[in-house]
Amino acid sequence: MIQFNYIAAFFLICLGFYTIVTKYNLVKTVIGMSVMDYGVNLLIISVGYTPGGTAPVFTAGELTRASYFVDPVPQALTLTSIVIGACVTAMSMSLVVRLHESYGTLDTREIRRLRG
Amino acid sequence: MNLTNMMDYHHYPIYAVMVLFLGAFLVAAGGARHSKNPDNPAGARAWIALCATGLSLLFLVLLVKPVMLGGETIAYWMGMRGIAGGYAIGIALEVDALSLFFALLIATAVFVSAIYSIRYMVHDECVPQYYVLYCLLAGGVLGLVLSGDVFNMFVMVEILTFAAVALTAFRTKVYGALEAAFKYLVVGCMGSTAILTGVILLYAQYHTLNLAQLASLIPGSMNDATKLAFAFLYIGFSTKAFIVPFHPLAADAHGAAPASISVLISGVLTKSGIYAIIRLTWFLFQTMELGSMQFMLVFVGSASMFVCVTMALAQHDFKRLLAYHSISQIGYVLTAVGLSSALGVSAGLYHAMNHTLFKGLLFLAAGAVLHETGTTDLGRLGGLSKKMPHTTVLFLIGAFSISGIPPFNGFASKWMIYQATYQRAVETNNIGFLLATVIALVTSTLTLASFVKVTQSVFFGQLPAEYENVKEVPFGMRLAMGILAALCVLTGLFPNTVTSVLTEPAARAVASVGEYISAMGFKSALPTPELSFAHVGVWAPIKWLLLLCIALLALTIASLAGKYDRVSAPQEEKTDTKYQLFYGGERSVYSQVGGGDLFWGFKHNWRHYFDFMHNLHSGVVNDYALWAVIALALAIVYMMIAL
Numbered sequence: 209m210i211q212f213n214y215i216a217a218f219f220l221i222c223l224g225f226y227t228i229v230t231k232y233n234l235v236k237t238v239i240g241m242s243v244m245d246y247g248v249n250l251l252i253i254s255v256g257y258t259p260g261g262t263a264p265v266f267t268a269g270e271l272t273r274a275s276y277f278v279d280p281v282p283q284a285l286t287l288t289s290i291v292i293g294a295c296v297t298a299m300s301m302s303l304v305v306r307l308h309e310s311y312g313t314l315d316t317r318e319i320r321r322l323r324g
Numbered sequence: 325m326n327l328t329n330m331m332d333y334h335h336y337p338i339y340a341v342m343v344l345f346l347g348a349f350l351v352a353a354g355g356a357r358h359s360k361n362p363d364n365p366a367g368a369r370a371w372i373a374l375c376a377t378g379l380s381l382l383f384l385v386l387l388v389k390p391v392m393l394g395g396e397t398i399a400y401w402m403g404m405r406g407i408a409g410g411y412a413i414g415i416a417l418e419v420d421a422l423s424l425f426f427a428l429l430i431a432t433a434v435f436v437s438a439i440y441s442i443r444y445m446v447h448d449e450c451v452p453q454y455y456v457l458y459c460l461l462a463g464g465v466l467g468l469v470l471s472g473d474v475f476n477m478f479v480m481v482e483i484l485t486f487a488a489v490a491l492t493a494f495r496t497k498v499y500g501a502l503e504a505a506f507k508y509l510v511v512g513c514m515g516s517t518a519i520l521t522g523v524i525l526l527y528a529q530y531h532t533l534n535l536a537q538l539a540s541l542i543p544g545s546m547n548d549a550t551k552l553a554f555a556f557l558y559i560g561f562s563t564k565a566f567i568v569p570f571h572p573l574a575a576d577a578h579g580a581a582p583a584s585i586s587v588l589i590s591g592v593l594t595k596s597g598i599y600a601i602i603r604l605t606w607f608l609f610q611t612m613e614l615g616s617m618q619f620m621l622v623f624v625g626s627a628s629m630f631v632c633v634t635m636a637l638a639q640h641d642f643k644r645l646l647a648y649h650s651i652s653q654i655g656y657v658l659t660a661v662g663l664s665s666a667l668g669v670s671a672g673l674y675h676a677m678n679h680t681l682f683k684g685l686l687f688l689a690a691g692a693v694l695h696e697t698g699t700t701d702l703g704r705l706g707g708l709s710k711k712m713p714h715t716t717v718l719f720l721i722g723a724f725s726i727s728g729i730p731p732f733n734g735f736a737s738k739w740m741i742y743q744a745t746y747q748r749a750v751e752t753n754n755i756g757f758l759l760a761t762v763i764a765l766v767t768s769t770l771t772l773a774s775f776v777k778v779t780q781s782v783f784f785g786q787l788p789a790e791y792e793n794v795k796e797v798p799f800g801m802r803l804a805m806g807i808l809a810a811l812c813v814l815t816g817l818f819p820n821t822v823t824s825v826l827t828e829p830a831a832r833a834v835a836s837v838g839e840y841i842s843a844m845g846f847k848s849a850l851p852t853p854e855l856s857f858a859h860v861g862v863w864a865p866i867k868w869l870l871l872l873c874i875a876l877l878a879l880t881i882a883s884l885a886g887k888y889d890r891v892s893a894p895q896e897e898k899t900d901t902k903y904q905l906f907y908g909g910e911r912s913v914y915s916q917v918g919g920g921d922l923f924w925g926f927k928h929n930w931r932h933y934f935d936f937m938h939n940l941h942s943g944v945v946n947d948y949a950l951w952a953v954i955a956l957a958l959a960i961v962y963m964m965i966a967l
Contacts, residue, residue, distance in 0.1 A: 225949070229946055244513075244517050316946055323943025
């Protein structure tokens with residue numbers, strides 16, 4: 209039932225958006241960004257799925273017309289996306305730490321020196 | 325591979341990108357220690373970065389002959405892995421005149437800003453790391469515009485977003501730098517996620533990531549998933565171009581980032597977003613014949629123009645004000661491109677180029693002021709023309725250009741944009757295009773007003789006592805500004821050369837999607853259309869220059885001959901008699917109008933609007949994220965209905 213994957217993926221993306229928009233804690237904002245990323249990763253991996261397919265690991269000799277495997281491209285894309293997601297989390301958390309040092313709060317409503 | 329083979333110009337695009345990433349690697353390998361030279365703390369690492377950007381520019385300039393003049397489209401498969409079984413399996417670079425046009429802009433801005441950085445960054449900590457990020461940012465943007473692969477575009481977007489966020493927060497002690505970087509990261513990340521979602525939805529439908537192949541497959545087989553992908557991609561790239569409703573991020577980021585990075589954010593990042601939007605709407609989905617798409621781009625463009633120029637009027641910070649103007653000018657570009665006429669695209673690209681030049685110049689001038697005085701607060705600055713005459717002249721060239729005063733380059737492109745919008749209004753009998761013309765004109769006026777205010781409050785008027793010892797900036801920084809100023813004047817004086825060598829080939833490339841597809845080895849039945857760039861192009865810039873010189877001469881003579889009182893105002897009386905000159909009717913010799921008050925009456929009449937806008941741009945990251953989500957939702961609904 210691959211449809212559930214798609215529903216779950218978009219649910220996670222929307223949940224991420226919801227968290228970023230409604231939560232006023234910087235750490236929760238970062239969590240929201242991660243959730244959003246996971247949603248996209250799930251979406252990518254679901255796109256490449258074929259029911260009953262094997263892992264796309266073959267040597268040149270083994271590969272025949274009859275080989276039946278899942279699409280390898282989305283898996284490569286997911287890896288890239290996971291790496292980027294980890295970087296985003298690391299970077300945003302380091303910013304959160306520095307923000308907490310200089311503002312003394314994690315509330316987004318108080319971190320608004322730049323406005324207008 | 326022998327040397328002649330390696331120096332074949334088909335390899336130049338990848339060299340141009342790789343040399344920047346290699347530069348980043350070499351700078352990083354050089355370690356983080358500051359050298360002993362106080363004038364250049366990064367030592368040889370700064371020169372490596374400069375050489376990398378210079379080489380990258382050189383490779384791209386060498387491509388002008390075959391691509392711009394010869395009309396060739398370079399299709400380059402990485403690792404020689406091309407098409408197998410009708411599907412693109414390798415990663416491709418595809419350089420047509422449009423890509424090259426944007427790449428040239430980017431490489432020029434990056435190179436000039438690198439020259440400027442060497443002397444500008446001397447007071448900072450961790451300068452070597454600055455050059456690492458700088459090269460990464462430049463490589464990311466260049467990779468984005470030269471790429472022929474939609475996933476590769478996403479990767480480059482992430483690289484440039486990361487480098488840009490890190491550079492925004494680079495001066496961590498600057499007021500609001502961390503905050504600006506965090507906001508940019510959150511909304512930028514939502515944008516990147518939207519791009520990735522769009523990419524993957526396209527892959528699910530068409531099983532390819534190659535731009536040319538997608539362009540050959542998508543039109544005619546649009547379904548709801550494709551439309552959804554389009555909406556996601558459009559919003560994702562909008563966050564990179566900072567067009568409405570993502571403009572507050574640009575303002576925050578520009579204000580906090582070092583000036584040399586503001587040049588890249590305004591001149592380079594926004595261009596990459598605009599480039600991607602052109603690729604999406606014209607190439608990938610080929611929807612620009614539709615009135616609904618034209619409406620969307622013209623509407624968003626006009627909204628960006630007007631909203632940002634009014635936001636700029638209310639600013640008190642030099643760089644923040646410039647940032648809003650930057651997005652306002654991007655609005656012009658988007659409006660012109662959205663007209664879907666040959667003249668419109670050519671005008672839009674011309675303005676994109678001019679925007680990079682004059683905005684870069686203005687940001688560098690702002691950086692020069694910051695470098696010498698330590699502030700960008702318009703209320704505290706004044707009278708710097710006596711101390712920094714060269715910077716003042718260079719700033720004035722930039723200010724004249726952005727305000728569209730002939731014979732500078734802003735006039736040439738804005739003139740074309742007015743004509744293009746009006747031409748479309750006449751052709752289609754549509755009141756909307758006429759309105760766009762009016763908004764463009766009004767915006768130009770407000771831009772001029774705003775720059776009168778900036779010039780008055782920074783360079784003229786009373787010099788505050790604390791800046792008595794301010795000096796002119798070092799030669800390296802003036803050189804960078806001088807290059808941009810010279811380009812501003814040259815592109816303004818010879819508009820016909822610019823259009824025939826740069827913008828018209830690029831506009832032709834935008835219209836000939838079929839060639840883009842077939843150059844990559846895919847089938848396309850799309851014809852190459854005949855284009856007309858005809859417009860009332862009878863401006864004579866040289867005559868305008870003479871007129872400007874005569875007017876300036878007359879002004880000088882008049883002010884010298886008249887009772888020009890050289891008495892300077894004492895500081896303490898400034899506050900009391902501020903408005904009397906305009907409102908009291910009293911004779912007041914010693915009054916100086918403060919920078920923010922030059923358009924006091926105008927701002928008073930519009931106070932409800934300004935208050936509303938001020939409250940709307942609340943500075944809370946949740947609000948900006950909400951705008952992003954709303955924009956995404958609206959885009960999805962609009963695409964579903966309109967396409």
